[in-house]
Amino acid sequence: MGAQRPIGFKRLLRGAALVGAVLLAGCQTVVPGPGPSRRPPAERPSQSQQPAVEPGIPTDTQRHRVALLVPLSGANAGVGQSLANATQMALLDSRNERVRITSYDTAAGAAQAAQRALADGNQLILGPLLADDVRAVTPIARRAGVPVVSFSNDATAAGNGAYLMGYVPAQSIIRVVKYAHDQGVASFGGLVPNGVYGERASTAFLRAVESAGGRVGALQTYDRAPGSMTAAITRMAKSAPYQAILIADGGSAAAAGVPVLRRNGMGGARILGTELWNSESSIASKPALEGAWFASVSDGLYRQYAAKYRARFGAAPFRLSSLGYDSVLLTIRIMRDWPMGSAFPEDRLKDRGGFSGIDGAFRFGRDNVAERALEVQEIHSGTTVTVSPAPSGF
Known part of the structure; x- marks a missing residue:
């Protein structure tokens, strides 16, 4: 990875405005007028030929068809609509005239949405959002030879044509643990919630500390129920002291646990967080997390994007919506090697040089999961400060 170079928001934008197609159908009947008493043989009224009307999306030979599969109704409609808005915003900002994005609602069934998208001739699928939906869509898309670029963070859903x-x-935990060790932290403690996320966080934490050359003094699990984290901290205190403690949970949960750590003699340990903290806009305003470190994608370009999004749509975007924006930039980047009317060149998704977007540099690894260039932020005086910038590329 090379030295970081600031990237302006406008440098991400390259190409086209969205255009539409309208079909006009007409019909004219010629009626013969009155004639002399001796009438000529009757003629049938002439009819103009009606243009054929296709079901679904009209034929478009000038643009690549890309499907966006997101929830546009139901409990996750908010984030789904934000992703849809972001993809349209990316098309408008880039002024690209060679991509058409059509949205399909996954709330009523991701498999059905995928089948409609493929029937309409789409050669690339962006989304779905949820891991279970990715698993439902992937085999359908694979049979059609269409890759899936999903917004999920569940690595087990990757593969077989799904990215x-x-x-x-795991990536944010590895990054913040390494940074902490580089700052002299050698002994670590961990608090992780029970469940799939906690299991993956635990595995990543143990491997990261071992790889960095540190030591894990205790790793305690808890349920997301009243009193459970307090009991875990009490158990952890028996193996104290620690120089740093990872709380692999959201910022609010972490902030609630810090006073308990202090009461149990662990107030001097540096608090470490995960990528979940970056999705909470109020994270910096929690006094209990003063001095805490967490690793995430950079927010530099995202702040500019969010301001433009609010101006265009009249509301703040969901933090995950940047994935929709960057997926369009990725598509446009690959498009130069995508002849019109042909299948999407899936091999280009594995470009080892990676891609750039609002969330910085990323590339798909052998497991089809996006490897990201992350920065480390510190919560300081009501704001977040970058203490270790993200690399600018790979």
Whole structure:
């Protein structure tokens, strides 16, 4: 990875405005007028030929068809609509005239949405959002030879033609643990919630500390129920002291646990967080997390993007919506090697040089999961400060 170079928001934008197609159908009947008493043989009224009307999306030979599969109704409609808005914003900003994106609602069934998208001739699928939906869509798309670039962060859903752009917890844990060790931290403690996320965070934490050359004094699990984290901290205190403690949970949960750590004699340990913290806009305003470190994608370009999004749509975007924007930039980048009317060149997704977007540099690894260039931020005086910048590329 090379030295970081600032990237302006405008440098990400390259190409086209969205255009539409309208079909006009007409019909004219000629009626003969009155004639003399001796009438000529009757003629049938002439009819103009009606243009054929196709079901679904009209034929478009000038643009690549790309499907966006996101929830546009139901409980996750908010984030789904934000992703849809972001993809349209990317098309408008880039002024690209060679891509058409059509949205399909996955709330009523991701498999059905995928089948409609393929029937409409789409050669690339962006989305879905949820891991279970990715698993439902992938075999359908694979049979059609269409790759899936999903917004999920569940690495187990990757493969067989599915690529994941989501922020994977293991990467943020590895990054912040290495940074902490480089700052002299050698002894670590961990608090992780029970469940799939906690299991993956635990595995990543143990491997990261071992790889960095540190030591894990205790790793305690808890349920997301009243009193459970307190009991885990009490158990952890028996193996104290620690120089740093990872709380692999959201910022609010971490902030609630810090006072308990202090009461149990662990107030001097540096608190470490995960990528979940970056999705909470109020994270910096939690006094209990003063001085805490966490690793995530950079927010520099995202802040500019969010301001433009609010101006265009009248509301703040969901943090995950940047994945939708960057997926369009990725598509446009590959498009130069994508002849019109042909299959999407899936091999280009494995470009080892990677791609750039609002969330910085990323590339898909052998497991089809996006490897991201992450920065380390510190919560300081009501704001977040970058203490270790993200590399600018690979």
